[in-house]
Amino acid sequence: MKRHWRLKMTFWLDIALLVSVCALQTVRFTGLVVHEWLGLAMIAMILAHLLFSWSWIVTQSRRFCAKQTARERTNYLLNFAFFFIVTGAIFSGILVSQKAIPTLTGARVSADEMNMRWAMLHEDLGATILFLAAFHLAINWDWLLAATGNVFRCFRESAL
């Protein structure tokens, strides 16, 4: 029962992250306010995602210098780069924030004061996130299929 709850949480969290990554690419669709608050919410979602995957992180970090298959090593390096890029994107997003951060800090920021250098870096990192998310999904595809099957089987069983 506890395992199912954990699997369901991980599954829906991952789906939320995936939708958020796509939504964050288009500021015009979400609007700047939702874009910035969703970006900040990503911090909590990513931390929760990493905490749910903690045993994998510990195991693979220990095995990284020892014997590891090419798949495991690639997955580890990909995830490391993904975390780095996401952190950079969130940080640069905070620096160019016009709505969320001024609301939280109470500072008044005019749009003309926005640092274009950081805005450009934020855009580049955001685009990189889309590709890394796709590869992250690709390398964990089998897990996703198995989790989808499990979660929807639980739904069907509880409905009967």
Place this chain on the structure above:
Amino acid sequence: MKVVRIFSRLMLLLFIAAAFVGLTAIYGSSTHPALPNALYQEEQRHEPSSPEVGYFSQFVGYGIMLAVFCYAGRMLFRLRLNPAPHGEGQPIVLGLRGNNRRA
């Protein structure tokens, strides 16, 4: 005990994230890219605050792009990263001798 464990893991993750933020800050302040044209800068500075449903297709487009790259990645990883089957490079044993003996 469980709360302490989760808290310590969280602290470790935040510590690593802080190191990444430091590296990004160093990179961001050391590079001096050419600024884009004035029109682009103006667009960047004045993004709409509220959602515009008309741009839903853009969201779908990014979803499709993600799916395409995921498919490409899947093909790449399947070809490159899956270990070769155990029997690869080994002669195929047909077991004909055993069959003759039985016959």
